[in-house]
Amino acid sequence: MAKNAADALEGxxxxxxxxxxxxxxxxGFVDSIIHVVDQRHSMAPDDYDRIHTIPQFAxxxxxxxxxxxxxxxxxxxxxxxxxGPLMSSALARLGSAVTFIGAVGLEDDxxxxxxxxxxxxERCARVIPxxxxxxxxxxxxxxxxxxxxxxxxxxxxxxxxxxxxVGLEQFVALVNESAMLSVVNWTLVSxxxxxxxxxxxxxxxxxxxxxxxxxxxxxxxPAKRTDADIKRALGLIASMQEFMPVTLGLNLAESGRIGRxxxxxxYDDEHNRTIAEMVPQAASVIREKLGxxxxxxxxxxxxxxxxxxxxxxxxxxxxxxxPRISTGAGDHFGGGFSFARAxxxxxxEALAAACGLAGAYVRDGQSPTRSRLIEFLRxxxxxxxx
Numbered sequence: 468m469a470k471n472a473a474d475a476l477e478g479x480x481x482x483x484x485x486x487x488x489x490x491x492x493x494x495g496f497v498d499s500i501i502h503v504v505d506q507r508h509s510m511a512p513d514d515y516d517r518i519h520t521i522p523q524f525a526x527x528x529x530x531x532x533x534x535x536x537x538x539x540x541x542x543x544x545x546x547x548x549x550x551g552p553l554m555s556s557a558l559a560r561l562g563s564a565v566t567f568i569g570a571v572g573l574e575d576d577x578x579x580x581x582x583x584x585x586x587x588x589e590r591c592a593r594v595i596p597x598x599x600x601x602x603x604x605x606x607x608x609x610x611x612x613x614x615x616x617x618x619x620x621x622x623x624x625x626x627x628x629x630x631x632x633v634g635l636e637q638f639v640a641l642v643n644e645s646a647m648l649s650v651v652n653w654t655l656v657s658x659x660x661x662x663x664x665x666x667x668x669x670x671x672x673x674x675x676x677x678x679x680x681x682x683x684x685x686x687x688x689p690a691k692r693t694d695a696d697i698k699r700a701l702g703l704i705a706s707m708q709e710f711m712p713v714t715l716g717l718n719l720a721e722s723g724r725i726g727r728x729x730x731x732x733x734y735d736d737e738h739n740r741t742i743a744e745m746v747p748q749a750a751s752v753i754r755e756k757l758g759x760x761x762x763x764x765x766x767x768x769x770x771x772x773x774x775x776x777x778x779x780x781x782x783x784x785x786x787x788x789x790p791r792i793s794t795g796a797g798d799h800f801g802g803g804f805s806f807a808r809a810x811x812x813x814x815x816e817a818l819a820a821a822c823g824l825a826g827a828y829v830r831d832g833q834s835p836t837r838s839r840l841i842e843f844l845r846x847x848x849x850x851x852x853x
Contacts, residue, residue, distance in 0.1 A: 469845070472819040476844075493629065493656065495601070497603070498547070499602075501542055501605060501606050505518045505523070512541075515539075521611050521613065524613070548795070549570070549601070551649070554798040554802045555590075557802030558806055561803070562837050568633060570599060572599050595632065597624065601620045602620075603616045614688075626662045626664070629662065629665075635669060647680065647805050648711075653689070653700055654692055663703045684714070685801055723749075731756065742769075746766070747781050754773050761773070770800065789851075797825070802824065804817050
């Protein structure tokens with residue numbers, strides 16, 4: 468599937484690419500990429516061993532119970548972040564003309580782009596700030612990351628603020644010209660449900676129905692939200708299917724939680740099934756229960772998906788034990804999947820493209836171009852599983 472995906476991506480014409488515009492919103496964070504120090508050899512900035520795994524970090528924290536601990540954090544990089552900007556970066560580097568609307572402005576003047584987002588803005592067709600970004604401390608380990616979010620600023624992201632900053636008529640025009648729409652980070656942005664509702668009431672009925680477009684939704688780790696909150700959000704997501712095909716992107720933990728909320732045990736291992744068997748079936752069950760077009764589930768070893776045409780696939784991804792960066796891998800997966808589907812790739816090839824994009828990103832430490840993705844897929848590294 469990887470080589471087929473590479474061929475299909477290489478075959479996208481300039482005219483086809485022009486039709487693959489996207490609109491993404493509406494969060495925005497400034498990410499500090501952090502190592503947690505295990506042991507220092509001297510006070511020279513880089514003369515330390517870091518804590519490499521989340522269980523090691525958890526043990527260090529647990530040992531401080533009824534005592535105290537002083538953990539040193541080394542900021543390796545500060546860069547633009549947020550699910551929307553990172554997904555937009557992935558889409559833009561693939562060649563989509565991206566319009567991003569979100570929390571990327573200055574505190575003193577919300578309409579002015581925060582300079583940290585300037586490299587991002589240069590990749591996009593348009594970036595429209597509507598309020599300042601939140602902040603995230605991303606503790607990175609070899610086996611994952613712990614995101615410590617400070618989302619107060621992004622609570623200013625509301626449907627009324629979007630209409631104020633962009634204008635309803637202009638917003639409708641931007642949606643009308645887009646083939647891909649994506650609203651992400653429902654978990655941390657309280658205004659997302661109002662945005663979904665506003666779009667269904669004031670935007671979608673006015674769209675040109677002759678143009679093919681789709682919606683990609685990423686809840687972004689709803690572990691902290693209640694079952695009632697999740698049920699309400701899922702109801703709104705299902706309602707959007709009336710207007711266009713909707714894809715719900717989940718990671719493995721999220722899919723298990725969604726399954727429990729909708730009343731199905733999607734990972735019952737009674738029959739000793741493999742992850743490659745369980746994930747596509749879980750995607751199928753969730754998709755059918757919600758009545759949407761597609762559900763895609765990713766995790767570090769690969770991804771599975773199911774769509775309304777009855778297709779279900781699993782793709783084993785190029786997992787690496789030593790990523791250069793892991794923050795944003797899921798957003799790049801979502802961007803790669805959305806782009807591939809909009810470009811007409813089949814479900815299996817779209818999974819390969821998405822896994823390949825995320826795999827190249829974590830190795831390179833930056834969003835891959837389409838040519839880099841094609842090259843990566845043609846010589847896909849074997850997964851490092853041992």
